[in-house]
Amino acid sequence: MSLPHAFADHLHRDRRRSVHTVRAYQATAERLIAFLGAHWGADPDATALAKVTTADLRAYLAFRRTDGLTNASAARELSAVRGFLKFATGGAAMTTIKGPRVKKGVPRPISPDEAVALAEDVSDSATEPWIAARDWAVLMLLYGAGLRIGEAVGLTGAILPLGEAMAVTGKRDKTRIVPLLPQVRAAIEDYVQLTPWPVGRDEMLFRGAKGGPLSPAIIRRAVQAARTRLGLSERTTPHALRHSFATHLLGRGADLRSLQELLGHASLSSTQIYTQVDAAHLLDVYRNAHPRA
DSSP states (O other), X not given: OOHHHHHHXXXXXXXXXXXXXXXXXXXXXXXXXXXXXXXHTSXXXXXXXXXXXXXXXXXXXXXXXXXXXOHHHHHHHHHHHHHHHHHHTTTOOOOOOOOOOOOOOOOOOOOHHHHHHHHXXXXXXXXXXHHHHHHHHHHHHHHHHOOOHHHXXXXXXXXXXXXXXXXXXXXXXXXXEEEOOHHHHHHHHHHHHHOSSXXXXXXXXXXXXXXXXXXXXXXXXXXXXXXXXXXXXXXXXHHHHHHHHHHHHHHTTOOHHHHHHHHTOSSHHHHHHHHHHHHHHHHHHHHHHOTTO
């Protein structure tokens, strides 16, 4: 087994990384091996990788920059490289390199009216009633329960019958309990009544038009089309609905620890970014409403 494949197995089995992360990190490892092979004139093994220098890594990043990598993408690439070298060499690779500085963006929530209008437009544009109910239910899970889109489309019939809360498995197989608003429960139940596909306990809850698992890309494309029709910002994405869920809860007095649990964040620092969002919103309100602003 090649080192990149062994690295991917390690990430999946031992680190419980998502399929997307495993695929991306394996691809980075394969690119690094190919680059160093051309750079050094021979395919590197673990012993050679332990001798990688800062200059080697800088050369690799410069090579990747020719593919149009942004600072954020370059930072993620370097993180994957560090993880791979540590795994492949058993920690023997000691070279260090600072990644490009990445300005941490503040999530941009959308208003409740915009969130509902977006979901309604997506639903109204569906080709069949059951697809309309499906899209509405998925978007309500994002905005009304704060799910990630991958978590929503990954639900199975095991969540039925619905109660006041449900268990959601998120990143790194971490399970959390998410309360369900009556409107969210009703959206899911309406979809279950209309879908032509079986909803067994081990079956995927949300299906594509031909009965296969629903792809997140289908929802993303539907949202993109709807925001164009409604004249909403390009930042209006499925993930923006989750941001809005968090920001609106914080604005109504939710504490950060509770919000961290609801969102399934591994660390409080991931949740604290929403305090910046709320402060920015308050500043906008102040500037628009205060006579002395």
